[in-house]
Amino acid sequence: MSGRRDGVSTDAAQNGPAGTVPAAAIVARPLGALIALPLRLLDAPMRALQRTIGERRMPYVFLAPNAAFFGVFVFLPIAINLWFSVTGGPALFLSERPYVGAGQYGYLFECGSFLDPNSCREDHFWRGVANTAKFTLFQVVAMVAFSLITAVVLNMKIRARGFFRAVYFFPVLLSPVVVALIWKWILQRDGLLNAAITSLGGQKILFFVDPGWAMFWAVLVSVWAHMGFYTLILLAGLQAIPADLYEAAEMDATPRWRVFRRITLPMLWPNMVVVIVLALIKGVQTFDEVFVLTGGGPGTATLMVVQYIYETAFSNQVQNFGLAAAASCVLGVVLFGLTLAQLAASRRRAT
Amino acid sequence: MKMIAKALLLALALAAGVCPALAQTSLRMTWYSDGNEGEVMADLLKRFESKNADIKVVLDQVPVNETLPVQLASGQGPDMARVGDMGGLARYMLDLRPYLKNAAYWEANYAPFLAWMRVPGDTSSIPGFMTQLTLTGPFVNKTLFEQAGIAMPDSKATWQEWAKATKEVAAKTGAAFPIAFDRSGHRFFALAISQGATVFNAAGEPAVVDEGFKRAAQLIAEWHKSGIMSKELWGSVAGSAYRGANEEFKNAQAVMYMSGSWQIGQFDKTVGDAFDWVAVPTPCGPANCSGMPGGAALVGIKATRHPAEVARVLDYLASEEIVAEFYARSLFVPGHLGLAAKGVDYKTASPQAKAALKVFSDEVSKLDPLAYRLQGYTSNRIVFNAVISRLGQAVTGEATLDEAYGRITQDIAQQIAERNKK
Structure with a gap:
């Protein structure tokens, strides 16, 4: 019944005022029928399956392909990773790797004090943890602050608003490696920034030799590269705030700062929570751009956990897959916790 | 009838052209470069292929060999590779000795460096030759x-x-x-x-x-x-x-x-x-x-399905005339005792x-x-x-x-x- 009704409406839409059939429709109709053919062929077996297993179980049939995909590409690698983390030795195949129980985890957690990486057996891992925590904290604060300011400004009626929205989003489209290389050219000894500093009579600054500067630029470059995405989320939130609230505030002659504090921020808070949690997850996962920008240096001042995992598994002569897998699992647990927080925040937002 | 005969002849001619291509063995060589040696190797391989129509060598030029150990550990990887970490990868290397035309030549000219490519305890295998002594x-x-x-x-x-x-x-x-x-x-x-x-x-x-x-x-x-x-x-x-x-x-x-x-x-x-x-x-x-x-060696990989063909390629490249050209054009110190004694004529090098x-x-x-x-x-x-x-x-x-x-x-x-x- 519905099919016939759709057909009628399509005909009405396609036919011109004089009732002539446009040329495109002549091609499109048989083509559509041709494309629909395999789907129609599926119709009969699907109906048969529905009769056999019942209508209630049919959703699982439709979920099965996706579940199989996730199983092979997500859950199976997680299981393999877990198994790697309880084995040792340099062999690649699980069948050739000796079982070591929780040995890799024990080695990873062998610490005098978790607050002092130097007291840990695997100090590079704990330096990575400390650096990642520091990086994430600064990055999230800066990311939220800059994204919020940018979103508020881009939500105002300013000239060339569309252009500026595109400009702030543009870095998101760049590959992290490209972002890092561009900034490296700017920040290196003979880079653009030092050229500007010396032309103004200043002394060259070796940004990648000083731990403070290196961390500062790692955070700033990350904020620059990803801010556009978070700005977009906040901008969407700002546009969803009913205009009549602002009109009422204007009628009451409420000061701007008070409007921002009492209307904008509370109404935007659910989006802010999403931004904070997503930026947290992204911060913990950081690797590529910092790796290319600073190489984890100076010393280990910007060595992140993911870089530690990568180097332990692939860069050393003995490719210590077991230890790297154990560190991955620890990182995975942290990320899982953050993801749960994000889900909880999203749910609260929905209600 | 004439048409059928012509069609048959055409089919035979096509088959004659295609069959050698089908019989060709394709080998892969993973190669990294410090300078121009990749270009020189590509050139030498072309020359090898012109003389050995049954072997084709695909030269995979990579920036660094960081993924090679994992490839080799998985039993995959190329048939030949240029490696710097000779000792670390020795367990994946092919012993060319049974396939070489003249193993004595290899021993006479590459002996001190062969030890770098062997696993501990191995005193006789010939896995490859030095593309450069550094x-x-x-x-x-x-x-x-x-x-x-x-x-x-x-x-x-x-x-x-x-x-x-x-x-x-x-x-x-x-x-x-x-x-x-x-x-x-x-x-x-x-x-x-x-x-x-x-x-x-x-x-x-x-x-x-x-x-x-x-x-x-x-x-x-x-x-x-x-x-x-x-x-x-x-x-x-x-x-x-x-x-x-x-x-x-x-x-x-x-x-x-x-x-x-x-x-x-x-x-x-x-x-x-x-x-x-x-x-x-x-x-x-x-x-x-x-x-x-130090240096780098071009070695055969144990997992290859064509060890004899790999040995033929390496035999050619390690021969005195060819390897001398390779060292000379790449400006490398020879990892070949005979050439080290004779000296290499670096024709393309500047006086510096x-x-x-x-x-x-x-x-x-x-x-x-x-x-x-x-x-x-x-x-x-x-x-x-x-x-x-x-x-x-x-x-x-x-x-x-x-x-x-x-x-x-x-x-x-x-x-x-x-x-x-x-």
Whole structure:
């Protein structure tokens, strides 16, 4: 019944005022029928399956392909990773790797004090943890602050608003490696920034030799590269705030700062929570751009956990897959916790 | 009928053309380059294919061989590969001996280096040949010395004398790097062996931190403190990452650059006549004036399904005439005893490059036996990586030298224990 009704409406839409059939429709109709053919062929077996297993179980049939995909590409690698983390030795195949129980985890957690990486057996891992925590904290604060300011400004009626929205989003489209290389050219000894500093009579600054500067630029470059995405989320939130609230505030002659504090921020808070949690997850996962920008240096001042995992598994002569897998699992647990927080925040937002 | 006959003839002619192509064996060679050697190899392979229509070699040129160990561990990977970590990958190498036309030729010309490609206990296999023998050693910007009006130290000068001279030159010319030293454990051991490091204990196990080693480490630390070495190389990255100073040397920012013979081809091309550069003999320490040998080998891979064809390709490339051309065009020190004795005619090299090649060739005789032993040690990269990673931290002030020594010993022991887990 519905099919016939759709057909009628399509005909009405396609036919011109004089009732002539446009040329495109002549091609499109048989083509559509041709494309629909395999789907129609599926119709009969699907109906048969529905009769056999019942209508209630049919959703699982439709979920099965996706579940199989996730199983092979997500859950199976997680299981393999877990198994790697309880084995040792340099062999690649699980069948050739000796079982070591929780040995890799024990080695990873062998610490005098978790607050002092130097007291840990695997100090590079704990330096990575400390650096990642520091990086994430600064990055999230800066990311939220800059994204919020940018979103508020881009939500105002300013000239060339569309252009500026595109400009702030543009870095998101760049590959992290490209972002890092561009900034490296700017920040290196003979880079653009030092050229500007010396032309103004200043002394060259070796940004990648000083731990403070290196961390500062790692955070700033990350904020620059990803801010556009978070700005977009906040901008969407700002546009969803009913205009009549602002009109009422204007009628009451409420000061701007008070409007921002009492209307904008509370109404935007659910989006802010999403931004904070997503930026947290992204911060913990950081690797590529910092790796290319600073190489984890100076010393280990910007060595992140993911870089530690990568180097332990692939860069050393003995490719210590077991230890790297154990560190991955620890990182995975942290990320899982953050993801749960994000889900909880999203749910609260929905209600 | 005529039509059918013509069609049959056409089909036969097509089959005749296609069959040899079908019978062709395709081999893959993974190759990384320091200079122009990839182009030279591509050229030589074309020549090989023109003489051996049944073999096609696909040359996969890669920036570094970082993924090769994982490929090989998984039983995949190429049929042949150019490798720098010979000892570490020895267990994946193919013994070409049963397939070679004349194994005696290989033994006569490549014998000392074959040991570097063998697993411990193996004294007879022939996995491949040296595409280059490298020697560590310093390059000097002679023009900066002339501009500063300071005489270059002589060929028997010590590291400390060079440090003093380069610092003076840098002060007078404004060069930022008096000594630029590759961030590499391999290069560090050239200094350490000259300072009397012994590397191994009586049982042949690595016992890296000794008085000679400490002398070298202290020199590195002092040079960083006094500005002779910049933290931009050793201090700017984490872990065992390599950092060279090619750009700094090319831009006349480094007075002396401690690297190795593999850079000659690149400097010949990139520096051009911008300034005069020379290779100088390795500076001396209290023990000797030795550098470190090294190099890269082109080897067959055990997992290949075509060992005989791999051996044919390598037999051709390792033959004296071809390998001589390869060394000459790539500006490499020969890793072939016959050619080392005869000398290679580097026709395409500039006078500066020829002079540098002569210096490095002469350095071979000064190599300490310990340098050869360390290069041939299967787990040498474990030692190199631990040393560079921890001394890098000491240079930036993250750890004291004493802490670094302790960590180096622990790291080496832990990695070797991990490797031995079966």
